[in-house]
Amino acid sequence: MTDIAAASGLNDPISPRLGYLLRRASSAMMGDLGAELAQVALRPVEATILILVGANPDCIQSDVGRMLGIKRANMVPLIAGLVAKGFLTKSPVDGRSLALSLTDAGDAMRAQVDALMSAHEARFEALLDGFDQARLREALRVIAERGDESDA
Amino acid sequence: MTDIAAASGLNDPISPRLGYLLRRASSAMMGDLGAELAQVALRPVEATILILVGANPDCIQSDVGRMLGIKRANMVPLIAGLVAKGFLTKSPVDGRSLALSLTDAGDAMRAQVDALMSAHEARFEALLDGFDQARLREALRVIAERGDESDA
DNA sequence: TATTGTTATACTCTATAACTATA
DNA sequence: TATAGTTATAGAGTATAACAATA
Numbered sequence: 498m499t500d501i502a503a504a505s506g507l508n509d510p511i512s513p514r515l516g517y518l519l520r521r522a523s524s525a526m527m528g529d530l531g532a533e534l535a536q537v538a539l540r541p542v543e544a545t546i547l548i549l550v551g552a553n554p555d556c557i558q559s560d561v562g563r564m565l566g567i568k569r570a571n572m573v574p575l576i577a578g579l580v581a582k583g584f585l586t587k588s589p590v591d592g593r594s595l596a597l598s599l600t601d602a603g604d605a606m607r608a609q610v611d612a613l614m615s616a617h618e619a620r621f622e623a624l625l626d627g628f629d630q631a632r633l634r635e636a637l638r639v640i641a642e643r644g645d646e647s648d649a
Numbered sequence: 650m651t652d653i654a655a656a657s658g659l660n661d662p663i664s665p666r667l668g669y670l671l672r673r674a675s676s677a678m679m680g681d682l683g684a685e686l687a688q689v690a691l692r693p694v695e696a697t698i699l700i701l702v703g704a705n706p707d708c709i710q711s712d713v714g715r716m717l718g719i720k721r722a723n724m725v726p727l728i729a730g731l732v733a734k735g736f737l738t739k740s741p742v743d744g745r746s747l748a749l750s751l752t753d754a755g756d757a758m759r760a761q762v763d764a765l766m767s768a769h770e771a772r773f774e775a776l777l778d779g780f781d782q783a784r785l786r787e788a789l790r791v792i793a794e795r796g797d798e799s800d801a
Numbered sequence: 802t803a804t805t806g807t808t809a810t811a812c813t814c815t816a817t818a819a820c821t822a823t824a
Numbered sequence: 825t826a827t828a829g830t831t832a833t834a835g836a837g838t839a840t841a842a843c844a845a846t847a
């Protein structure tokens with residue numbers, strides 16, 4: 498079922514639109530990733546945080562949020578959840594900032610999700626065989642940077 | 650601020666990933682569209698429905714939902730809202746199916762959002778000056794069709 | 802028996818406002 | 825005065841289950 502419009506017999510004035518194509522592509526890829534990560538009971542955002550903290554030991558919570566476009570208020574339950582699962586530790590650096598690091602279990606999980614996400618990525622890259630993927634990434638970056646405000 | 654990672658001094662192992670780039674690009678473009686459509690107090694999904702019904706007078710509500718990947722249950726308040734605003738009419742065709750059509754006000758609004766969305770589209774296409782946009786769309790379609798389940 | 806529309810409900814994601822304590 | 829973390833809350837978006845009426 499490559500064309501839902503044809504299946505319903507409807508005219509389709511929206512599928513050609515770039516915004517709609519982007520949204521569908523993003524949703525398809527995120528959905529696939531979510532299904533993969535269900536194996537380890539993590540959501541894509543949680544897996545991303547593990548990878549990011551793994552690459553930046555003792556990083557500040559608010560910096561992580563800024564980088565991922567997640568507001569301070571929404572970081573709180575996210576980080577608390579990963580701490581509760583035993584994957585993250587919080588340690589004060591100031592009297593106001595928190596440094597995040599992976600526990601041993603967190604680093605093991607990070608390695609696992611890193612492998613899952615790389616395989617996921619490779620699977621989609623294989624679909625884009627005849628395409629110039631560097632150009633594709635460039636184009637996506639151009640679009641993404643057009644709307645660059647994260648938190649404040 | 651083209652690079653948030655650099656601003657925070659964090660290593661960035663996730664920005665190169667295709668899924669993350671797609672998500673950011675989609676979110677940027679949807680956010681921009683949402684801001685544009687705020688002028689006429691409509692959300693992107695509502696504008697899309699007006700355009701789709703305009704191109705398919707007397708289409709069935711469930712077909713619209715199927716085409717947009719919106720579940721039957723979630724179509725109900727969406728269509729009710731557009732009816733309440735005076736843009737849509739529902740008329741029974743079966744004893745169970747509803748045909749949707751635009752009112753005169755709905756068609757006027759459709760023309761307005763069509764213009765807004767075309768301008769929005771053109772603005773982003775202008776950013777992609779040096780890129781092969783046909784190839785870009787093809788690539789996005791390939792990715793999108795990899796995860797094609799909408800409702801049931 | 803499968804489909805359409807509907808209600809009720811719940812969970813995720815995102816956003817704002819307000820508070821505290823620190824720099 | 826601006827920032828970091830927190831709490832509470834509200835709005836979208838999306839999901840399921842169950843039901844009535846119909847094809």
